[in-house]
Amino acid sequence: MLRHLLLRSGSSLFALLIISMIVFSLSQLSGNPVDALLPDDATQEQIDTFIRDWGLDQPLWKQYMTFLGNAMLGDFGTSLKWPGESAMGFVLDRMPATLKLGGLAILISVVIALPLGIAAAYTKGSITDNAAQLFALLGQSMPNFWLGIVLIWVFSVWLGWLPTSGTGSFAHLILPAIAIAWFQISALTRLTRSAMLEVLDAEYVKLARVKGVPEWLVICKHAFRNAAVVPLTYFGILAASILTGSVVIESVYSYPGMGWVAIEAIRGRDFPVIQAVILAYAVIYMLSNLLVDLLYVVVNPRMHHG
Amino acid sequence: MAELSTPSRFSLRRLRNLPLVPIIILLVVFIIPAFFAQWIAPHDPYVPNLRARLQPPVFFGGTWEYPLGTDRLGRDILSRILHGAWYVMAVSMIGIFVGVVVGTTLGLIAGYVRGRFDSLVMRLVDISLALPAMLLALALAAALGASFLSVVIVVGFALWAYFARQVRAEVLLLRDSDFVARSLVAGSSHARILFRHILPNVVNTIVVLATLQVGIAIMLDASLSFLGIGIPRPTPAWGLLVSDGRDFIATDWWIAFFPGLAIMLTVLSVNMIGDWLRDALDPRLKQF
Numbered sequence: 001m002l003r004h005l006l007l008r009s010g011s012s013l014f015a016l017l018i019i020s021m022i023v024f025s026l027s028q029l030s031g032n033p034v035d036a037l038l039p040d041d042a043t044q045e046q047i048d049t050f051i052r053d054w055g056l057d058q059p060l061w062k063q064y065m066t067f068l069g070n071a072m073l074g075d076f077g078t079s080l081k082w083p084g085e086s087a088m089g090f091v092l093d094r095m096p097a098t099l100k101l102g103g104l105a106i107l108i109s110v111v112i113a114l115p116l117g118i119a120a121a122y123t124k125g126s127i128t129d130n131a132a133q134l135f136a137l138l139g140q141s142m143p144n145f146w147l148g149i150v151l152i153w154v155f156s157v158w159l160g161w162l163p164t165s166g167t168g169s170f171a172h173l174i175l176p177a178i179a180i181a182w183f184q185i186s187a188l189t190r191l192t193r194s195a196m197l198e199v200l201d202a203e204y205v206k207l208a209r210v211k212g213v214p215e216w217l218v219i220c221k222h223a224f225r226n227a228a229v230v231p232l233t234y235f236g237i238l239a240a241s242i243l244t245g246s247v248v249i250e251s252v253y254s255y256p257g258m259g260w261v262a263i264e265a266i267r268g269r270d271f272p273v274i275q276a277v278i279l280a281y282a283v284i285y286m287l288s289n290l291l292v293d294l295l296y297v298v299v300n301p302r303m304h305h306g
Numbered sequence: 307m308a309e310l311s312t313p314s315r316f317s318l319r320r321l322r323n324l325p326l327v328p329i330i331i332l333l334v335v336f337i338i339p340a341f342f343a344q345w346i347a348p349h350d351p352y353v354p355n356l357r358a359r360l361q362p363p364v365f366f367g368g369t370w371e372y373p374l375g376t377d378r379l380g381r382d383i384l385s386r387i388l389h390g391a392w393y394v395m396a397v398s399m400i401g402i403f404v405g406v407v408v409g410t411t412l413g414l415i416a417g418y419v420r421g422r423f424d425s426l427v428m429r430l431v432d433i434s435l436a437l438p439a440m441l442l443a444l445a446l447a448a449a450l451g452a453s454f455l456s457v458v459i460v461v462g463f464a465l466w467a468y469f470a471r472q473v474r475a476e477v478l479l480l481r482d483s484d485f486v487a488r489s490l491v492a493g494s495s496h497a498r499i500l501f502r503h504i505l506p507n508v509v510n511t512i513v514v515l516a517t518l519q520v521g522i523a524i525m526l527d528a529s530l531s532f533l534g535i536g537i538p539r540p541t542p543a544w545g546l547l548v549s550d551g552r553d554f555i556a557t558d559w560w561i562a563f564f565p566g567l568a569i570m571l572t573v574l575s576v577n578m579i580g581d582w583l584r585d586a587l588d589p590r591l592k593q594f
Contacts, residue, residue: 011429015436022445029449141574143525145532146548146566149555153563157556164556244440248529252552263533266448274448278441285438 008293012286019282023275024067028060036271039080071279077272081265087272091258091280097167098250098257099284102242104173105180109238113185114231117192118224121200132189139186144245148179148252165254176253180245184238188231195230199223228299232292239288243281325582328575336572339391347385348372351542354379363560375560377550383560387568390542394572397454397537398523401461406516408462409469410508416470417477418500427474431467439464439526447535457536461523472515476508514588517580521573528569544569 027033038050051057054077055066070076076087120132155175156164163172199205200223208222209215247259254260258277265273339346349355349372358380362368368375374383416427439460446456480486481504489499530536531545539546544565551562 011432012436014429015433018433019437019441022442026445026449137574137577138570141521141570141577143528143532143545143548143566143569143573145529145545146562146569149548149552149562149566153555153559240438240440243438244529247440247444248533251533262444263535266444266535269448271448274444278445281438281441285441286436289436 005290005293005297009290012289016282016286020068020071020279021064023278024064026275027271036269037077037080039083071275076276076279079265079270079273081268081270081273087270087276088280090273091261091276094256094258094261095280095284097255098246098259101173101176101180101250101255101257102246104177105184105242105245106238108177108181109184109188112181113188114192116185117189117231118196118219120189120193121196122219124197129193132193136186136189139182140190142182144179144183145248145252147182148176148249151175151179152253165252167255172253172255176249176255179249179252180242183241183245188234188238191231191234192227195227196223199227202226225299229296232296232299235292235295239285239292243285323582323586325578328578328582331571332575332579335568335575336391336395339388340395341392343385343388343392347382347388349382349385351381351386351389352540354381356380358382360558362558363564366560374564375558377561378554378558383547383564386542386547387544387565390544390547390565391568393537393541393543394524394527394569397457397527397543398461398520401458401523401527402465402516402519404458404462405465405519406469406512409466410473410505410512412466413470413473414477414500414505414508417474418481418496418504420478420481424474427470431471434463434467440529443526443530443535447530452530452535452538454537457527457530460530461526464526465519465523468519469512469515472511473508476511477504480504480507510587514580514584517576517583520576520580524569524573524576 027036033054033056034047034050037054038047042050054070055063058066074088074092079085079087079090082090116132116135120129123129152164152175155162162175163169166172202223205218205223208218213222246257247262249255250257250259251263258280261273262277262281264270265277343351355376356379358372358376359378361372361376361380363375363383364370364373366375372382372384374387376382377386412427412430416424442463443456443460446452446460450456485503486499489503494503527536527543528545528548531543532549533545534549536545537543547565548562548569551558551560551565554561
């Protein structure tokens with residue numbers, strides 16, 4: 001079990017290292033790193049200091065080491081588009097907003113998808129089951145940015161219940177979180193349903209019923225605990241699509257989180273911020289994957305002695 | 307379990323009970339427009355016509371002249387969607403093709419030669435699966451600017467690992483089967499065994515997996531164009547069309563609504579066809 005976790009974290013760390021190399025090469029690929037990383041009106045003195053500080057007169061691998069060292073300390077230089085802000089500081093400022101949105105999206109998906117999947121499996125072939133499956137099929141085919149716009153149209157413009165965009169209150173979070181969650185609800189419902197179907201046929205579930213265990217307890221305790229492993233393996237993918245979703249949906253709702261910063265920074269060719277935001281996303285992603293691995297071990301007793 | 311049954315050969319006889327409704331939707335919304343847009347589109351998708359600005363769709367106060375309405379510059383939404391289909395198809399097909407070729411080749415060789423090359427490929431698969439495609443897309447857009455090529459790279463990158471992993475797993479099984487041993491004894495070269503004997507046995511898997519990935523590729527491409535880091539303007543890629551209408555949803559909803567509907571119908575029908583193909587050809591791929 002420990003070996004498994006170590007292997008997984010090793011793989012994640014290596015992926016992180018690759019990302020840092022890609023991010024480092026960004027400013028190289030775009031031409032001259034000095035142009036990419038300093039404002040246009042920088043003085044010769046500023047340029048010289050910058051070259052010395054970041055070792056730009058050194059060979060490439062040394063430059064990368066300097067970059068990596070600075071990156072570990074959270075130093076990516078200063079933003080070009082938002083003058084006076086340190087690149088990483090600016091990104092960290094926006095991180096809580098994104099985590100809040102992503103957290104709410106995960107909560108919504110789990111709260112809706114697990115009961116829906118269980119109900120669909122339990123009533124296999126019924127109207128509930130068919131409706132759940134249709135919903136899942138539609139949900140997986142809907143582009144989230146389009147859904148976000150349609151939600152604004154219906155709930156903000158027509159009904160006037162919720163704000164169209166921006167941030168400030170809990171009400172501002174609801175539409176973007178639903179837009180992000182929609183796809184995961186569909187995927188998670190399908191997975192839960194098929195996992196439950198398999199388990200409901202198992203001998204120990206029949207035995208529990210024969211013993212006279214109440215039906216809800218059979219479903220919740222005996223069946224679902226065993227089926228839960230399957231949806232959980234999906235959570236790693238879930239983290240990635242929540243991340244992607246946040247980039248897209250924050251842009252739809254002008255919600256000032258990390259995703260919004262990333263797109264604005266790319267539009268403004270603000271390389272220090274782009275580098276910082278991509279690495280910040282990567283770290284969040286790796287950590288959430290690690291958390292999933294841990295949960296997996298907790299839920300799946302067979303892993304304890306692996 | 308999946309590991310016990312050997313893969314089966316591709317055969318057209320298994321393709322019964324065609325899912326007609328999704329196929330028709332796909333033809334009407336996606337495939338026919340992609341190839342024949344210039345003949346069937348009623349208007350030019352690029353030329354502004356300010357006298358026809360913001361016409362609503364037919365049945366919503368508009369006319370049959372512009373069935374799905376017009377945008378701020380008076381361009382026909384229907385014509386733009388029809389012309390956009392080509393870009394959506396080109397980028398997703400080429401992206402998947404890149405993913406299939408890279409993934410299948412690496413998976414075939416890794417499963418066949420095993421050993422150090424195999425562990426190297428599997429490490430790369432792990433790393434690739436641990437890297438969200440969106441991050442790569444952001445990085446590429448920042449470094450090289452968004453282009454057709456950058457989207458193809460992102461789509462290919464997002465998909466190759468799934469092919470490599472699945473193909474490798476099946477080749478590992480096939481490698482030990484009798485027909486491989488016999489061909490070796492009969493003097494076949496390794497290349498011949500790989501491409502003449504083993505490859506045909508994994509074609510089913512590749513076809514099913516590729517079909518199931520089309521929806522993912524289209525969605526990824528649409529998201530990138532929506533964000534302005536996909537195929538650049540003025541191409542009427544569907545994601546760009548939705549983003550054109552975003553700020554006008556309160557008054558002129560049709561600008562964003564119909565292109566999004568086109569994406570949804572396309573992905574929906576592709577997914578249904580993919581599910582059917584999987585059940586018909588390779589039910590072992592149920593987890594995808």
